[in-house]
Amino acid sequence: MIIKAFAGSNSSTSINKQLVTYASSLLNKDQIEILDLDDFDIPTFDIDIEKEQGFSDDVKRFYQKLVDSDILLISLAEHNACITAVFKSYMDWCSRINYKFLEGKKVFVMSTSPGGYGAKNSLEIGSKLITKLGGDILVDFSLPKFNENFAEGKITNEELNRELILKIDEFRKKI
Numbered sequence: 001m002i003i004k005a006f007a008g009s010n011s012s013t014s015i016n017k018q019l020v021t022y023a024s025s026l027l028n029k030d031q032i033e034i035l036d037l038d039d040f041d042i043p044t045f046d047i048d049i050e051k052e053q054g055f056s057d058d059v060k061r062f063y064q065k066l067v068d069s070d071i072l073l074i075s076l077a078e079h080n081a082c083i084t085a086v087f088k089s090y091m092d093w094c095s096r097i098n099y100k101f102l103e104g105k106k107v108f109v110m111s112t113s114p115g116g117y118g119a120k121n122s123l124e125i126g127s128k129l130i131t132k133l134g135g136d137i138l139v140d141f142s143l144p145k146f147n148e149n150f151a152e153g154k155i156t157n158e159e160l161n162r163e164l165i166l167k168i169d170e171f172r173k174k175i
């Protein structure tokens with residue numbers, strides 16, 4: 001079973017990357033590769049670039065990372081009540097290679113933000129996109145008020161931590 005995890009963010013201090021890394025540790029499977037969108041040099045999707053240059057090596061590399069996985073853990077950052085531009089753009093590029101490139105992937109989708117809504121707009125919009133691209137979302141989780149509820153690599157609020165542990169257990173049973 002090949003498992004990959006990443007945040008829908010290109011921030012070097014991404015709180016969603018911290019959350020998805022913690023969730024990956026709870027899943028406790030041997031090999032989970034944590035990807036970072038910042039490790040790929042992919043421009044905002046542009047049909048003219050696609051026509052003139054095709055798919056760059058980094059688009060193909062990112063696409064292949066996802067296609068070569070069975071399980072995905074994704075934590076979606078929120079910008080202006082929406083998914084981030086970088087996540088949307090990466091999905092757009094991959095969808096041009098194969099529209100249903102997430103077909104057969106079992107997905108745990110998360111979100112967090114410093115606010116009380118925990119980036120649930122992004123969770124909802126991102127989930128629609130992932131489903132449209134063929135992904136099978138089995139469980140989701142949102143962590144509100146990241147700065148109050150997360151420290152030193154883990155969730156500090158007991159109730160929220162228990163909720164995530166239960167959801168990871170539920171996900172483990174379904175995969």
Ligand SMILES: Cc1cc2nc3c(=O)[nH]c(=O)nc-3n(C[C@H](O)[C@H](O)[C@H](O)COP(=O)(O)O)c2cc1C
Nearest residue numbers: 009011014015016077078079080081113114115119
């Ligand atoms: C342009 C911009 C718009 C934002 N809009 C929202 C928003 O609508 N809702 C929200 O909860 N947080 C919003 N935030 C705050 C982000 O949740 C916060 O920056 C968070 O750290 C982003 O996740 P990341 O660290 O994983 O990139 C916004 C931040 C930026 C820079």
